[in-house]
Amino acid sequence: MVIHWINTVSSWFIPFFLLAVFLHGSYKKIPLYDTFIEGAREGFTLAVRLIPYVVGIYVAVSLFENSGAMDILLYPFRPALTFLGVPEEVIPLMVVRPLSGPAALGITAGLIEKFGPDSYIGRLASVIDGSTDTTLYILAVYFASVGVKNPRYSLPVGLTSDFSGFIAALLICQMVFA
């Protein structure tokens, strides 16, 4: 019931928003098309300006993962994780999640494929992937888009929040699905 309601809201959100913008714009007697073009002109430059940053991050993540460096990084943490009841399989997902959305989604899809969507690992991976966003990537791209070079305390805040999201995901999955 709630899910159905949520799905309805999700598919109506953008159409409703567009309708509201156009209705309100014509009510205020704004030249709709001219105004649209004026704003849209910035779209290309804004997207193209992102290319160097996105390339930099993806090359580093891709290299780090494919070379096997990720496995080595995880190695010392394995005993502790087993002790805490954290399945080893989801660790790469937690490491990659703040760095790259598509890479994390790739890992999640792989785990779901391997263990089954209704297995504990499959459900846990789904929740971990949905529990936070691509923190490092968002910080890098958003700050770069306005030329900010000193992010101050935003990285520790983002990573602390990611980490608590993972802990919350582990706890709630153990309670609900285990």
Next chain:
Amino acid sequence: MVNIIWAAMLLTGIVVAAVNGNIDVVTTAALKGAQWAVDFALGLIAIMTFWLGIMKVAEEAGMVRIFANMVKPVTRFLFPTVPRDHPAMGAIIMNLSANVLGLGNAATPMGLIAMKELQKLNKSDPETASEAMCTFLALNTSCITVIPATIIGIRIQAGSLNPTEIVGTTIFATSCAMFVAVVADRILRALFRRGRWR
């Protein structure tokens, strides 16, 4: 910070590949990563152009102000330095709304507009993040997700008997993350103001 992480990832990646004896991986991984990144950025042009056009109409007609007024109490608490009818407030609110609904593609352009507007309000050094920017990004990266649409899609494809059963647990996990983000942002902001850390 980003410089160090980036360099460390590249260097260890190359060294580990060399030690493991599969140095070919370096070139393929680098090229594949770059290719993917460009495809992603170019794919963004369409939606960015469209949303920036729409947002301009909303801004000119004063719709931003209406939105901002609706959630005024919350945003005023979270962003004390942003004037309440400033375009930055509207962009922040719409970015967060899109994030809640799992509309990632719609959220990014509005988020970048929010940053652009916040930069106009940045009274100090334009190369240093303002407090409002830090708060915005803390909320943005930890935002409550009500609809993890892509994951539900993957689960359906994999033949799950109940693909949406992870919605409730995801809402719980993201709520915890967002709460921690707001608290951590407040604490670190206070510490930075006192000048303990640079």
